[in-house]
Amino acid sequence: MVKLHQENDAIIEEIYQRKNDAEIARQREYVAAVQIQAFFRGCRVRSYMRHLHNSAKILQKRWRGFLGRQFYRILVKNSVLIMKLNFYNGMATKVQKVWRGYYVRKYVFNYYSRKRYLEALQIKNELVRSELEEFSEQQEHVRQRQREMEHKKRREHMARKHHFLISTHVIPGIYNSPFLPYPTETEYLLRSVKPHPPKVKKKTEDNQYDPSWKSYDTTPPKQLPPLTRKPQGPFRTPEDVQKQRYKPFEPTLRVATSFWSLEDARQDMKAKEWTTRVIDDKFIPFSRREHKYDPLLHTSSSYGHLPYGSKYYREEFIDKHVTLEPFKTAVPPIPVFEKLNNTFSQGQV
Numbered sequence: 001m002v003k004l005h006q007e008n009d010a011i012i013e014e015i016y017q018r019k020n021d022a023e024i025a026r027q028r029e030y031v032a033a034v035q036i037q038a039f040f041r042g043c044r045v046r047s048y049m050r051h052l053h054n055s056a057k058i059l060q061k062r063w064r065g066f067l068g069r070q071f072y073r074i075l076v077k078n079s080v081l082i083m084k085l086n087f088y089n090g091m092a093t094k095v096q097k098v099w100r101g102y103y104v105r106k107y108v109f110n111y112y113s114r115k116r117y118l119e120a121l122q123i124k125n126e127l128v129r130s131e132l133e134e135f136s137e138q139q140e141h142v143r144q145r146q147r148e149m150e151h152k153k154r155r156e157h158m159a160r161k162h163h164f165l166i167s168t169h170v171i172p173g174i175y176n177s178p179f180l181p182y183p184t185e186t187e188y189l190l191r192s193v194k195p196h197p198p199k200v201k202k203k204t205e206d207n208q209y210d211p212s213w214k215s216y217d218t219t220p221p222k223q224l225p226p227l228t229r230k231p232q233g234p235f236r237t238p239e240d241v242q243k244q245r246y247k248p249f250e251p252t253l254r255v256a257t258s259f260w261s262l263e264d265a266r267q268d269m270k271a272k273e274w275t276t277r278v279i280d281d282k283f284i285p286f287s288r289r290e291h292k293y294d295p296l297l298h299t300s301s302s303y304g305h306l307p308y309g310s311k312y313y314r315e316e317f318i319d320k321h322v323t324l325e326p327f328k329t330a331v332p333p334i335p336v337f338e339k340l341n342n343t344f345s346q347g348q349v
């Protein structure tokens with residue numbers, strides 16, 4: 001006991017030492033257990049997620065395969081239908097082509113009738129060509145004659161213009177050389193035509209010089225010709241300018257009409273209406289009248305008396321009608337016109 005009592009402090013120290021070592025080991029073991037659990041749970045979750053992904057892939061694969069096969073069937077069906085339609089259209093086109101070719105060759109473009117038509121057309125073309133050639137020759141002859149006539153006129157004009165170059169008995173002309181055995185053709189032309197008549201001085205109606213006349217006299221005139229009555233250009237005569245300058249004043253509409261012209265016109269219309277009435281006399285009893293009573297125009301006529309207030313102005317004989325019921329319109333009434341006075345006011349209209 002003494003020995004144990006002596007070793008008591010060492011035992012207590014060892015217990016505390018082992019307790020501390022156990023606490024340190026427990027903390028390390030706890031961290032290791034947590035790591036092991038985390039790794040295991042991660043592996044389990046990853047395995048489960050992998051299983052879910054594989055299951056989803058299988059579902060998607062099956063569903064996409066189903067949709068793809070369905071779309072492929074529709075595509076194949078449409079492709080087959082298009083191929084059939086193209087085939088049928090091609091066959092129909094061939095049938096139409098054969099039939100149209102046969103119909104055109106037999107009834108429209110017959111070879112023998114076409115051949116006869118072309119032969120007749122060739123003959124007709126030859127005839128037309130020959131007629132056109134004759135017509136062109138005639139036109140060429142006509143143009144040639146016109147050119148000859150124009151050339152002859154020009155030569156005659158030049159000959160009449162140069163008639164002073166003709167030969168005389170004393171002096172031979174330039175076209176009648178004494179060294180030639182006979183005169184030239186121009187000399188005979190000068191002898192055959194007459195010279196131009198001398199130009200006469202022309203005057204206008206106002207006894208003024210005509211600007212179109214040209215004189216060969218180059219001497220300047222002693223006095224200039226008078227001016228025309230109206231100079232050339234956009235100018236007005238002095239009389240018009242004087243009238244425009246001294247024309248009388250023209251009052252405006254405000255000055256020419258009265259301010260009370262509208263009221264005066266209304267009063268005149270009222271007075272004219274009063275004077276043009278059918279009855280303008282006052283009513284006088286029969287005892288005081290000196291002349292015969294004249295019945296009113298609007299209350300008596302040759303067709304009978306019109307009773308005011310007791311009957312309508314237009315008499316109706318219902319028994320003379322074809323049917324007692326009133327006539328019905330073929331078109332129903334327009335509801336807008338019926339609601340016009342009820343739904344719209346005068347200011348809104």
